[in-house]
Amino acid sequence: MSETTQGSELQNGSQPLPEPESDLKVESQPELQSETKPVEQLKSKPVVTDAEPKPESGAESSIQATTDQVARPGLRKDEENRTFTMRELLSEFKNEEDDTSSPYSQESRQRQSYQNNAAMELINSVTGTDEEGRSRHQILVYAARRYATALERNPEDYDALYNWALVLQESADNVSPDSTSPSKDALLEEACKKYDEATHLCPTLHDAFYNWAIAISDRAKMRGRTKEAEELWEQATKNYEKAVQLNWNSPEALNNWGLALQELSAIVPAREKPKILRTAIRKFRAAIQLQFDFHRAIYNLGTVLYGLAEDTLRTGSPNLNEISPNELYSQSAVYIAAAHALKPNYLVYSSALRLVRSMLPLPHLKDGYLATPPVGNSIAPHSVWKRTEFFLNHEALQQVIRVDHKQVSRSLSGRAIDVTNIDKKAIRVEIPDIVSVSACADLTLPQGAGLCIDTTSGPVFLVADSWESLDGWLDAIRLVYTIYARGKTDILAGIITG
Structure with missing residues (x-):
């Protein structure tokens, strides 16, 4: 994400934050050695790892976005559900390796050989910074040679092209940032x-x-x-x-898509930024x-809302259908608090929470x-x-529902609720009783954004002021x-009552 320093102060007295930094990076699940990123996990489904993101210097004054870290998938064709280890890949990569016959022209094979040599020169010139890096580099070079051989036999082997791209991407991780030969x-x-x-071969x-997309993002950074x-x-x-269109059930791709949009919003002209940020949200x-x-x-949704609040406060022109900066800050704090409750050991989350906790309606x-x-009358007249x-x-x-008007709630204006003085007839939905939460559109509901909370005792129907407001309620209830x-309820309780 971008780093846009704001000059104004928050209305609650906190200092404004720079936009967070994203770290778009592919990682593979370790198998050969702990804490390494071997290529052998070539058919693993993308998964989020639990490697703790490290905060940048000055973590007390910035919010840093995080990205999903995934295992790289690979060979497809006749092995759709198979997970290959590196040993299997290198020993069984092509059964017909010694077959010299090929349906492709000599010119096509020579062109492929030239391209292979150029790529191999890049990989061969990489030197690991330590013993582990050098050992890993040897594996990557060996794998690259196998893919080169496969492509010389069959220039349309898209699996070999894809896996070789993964090897090149992994090799880039072994290159020192200041290296010029080869450069990352x-x-x-x-x-x-x-x-x-x-x-192109397999759309x-x-x-x-x-x-x-991850490789392009690394180049953009x-x-x-x-x-x-x-x-x-x-x-x-x-x-x-395109990745989401082909595989809609990928939260990792959606998350990284949002991060890329955030980065893009920091570069485009100011008039284009709100639209891009809304898309990222x-x-x-x-x-x-x-x-x-x-x-x-x-967490990343919290950071983009925080950045939007900063922009809105600075420009004085509310976005997202006139949502105020204070409301955007409050929404941001909800997501950051929830991320911290789910992963309390993440230093980035805990640092950000210290900055935004006061923005919650504690x-x-x-x-x-x-x-x-x-x-008791959900179908009452509107x-x-x-x-x-x-x-x-x-x-x-x-x-x-206040019984004594002298004892009031901590409302949006900041006053404190006396929960002991709430009417017993008031609606109360216990979190453990929730079955599902969803938006609903029904003629029996008044005009507005309908909310249905299905509980063990039956459904509860409510109507939010707007669809934007409904999104906030839906997310908050689901997150709790x-x-x-x-x-992790005790952790959340500590955040809002401690």
């Missing part, structure tokens, strides 16, 4: 060429589009805030879009809807207004539905339930 960028550029060839190779970087970020977003939200405990996407996670029917205050904490979603289901 040269290896990534060669990897991108092979991803391009592979996807449905969604894993190739996904890892290609090397170019700062330049026009060339802008073009690369645009390419990356298009490849993530949708991608992070879609990732969370696919995987409710995807803490990286949850001692609650969220508060606001929802329209509700009379208790005219008798009342817009009342609700708050959400680690225990329940609670309607506020997810935190409860993961056994």
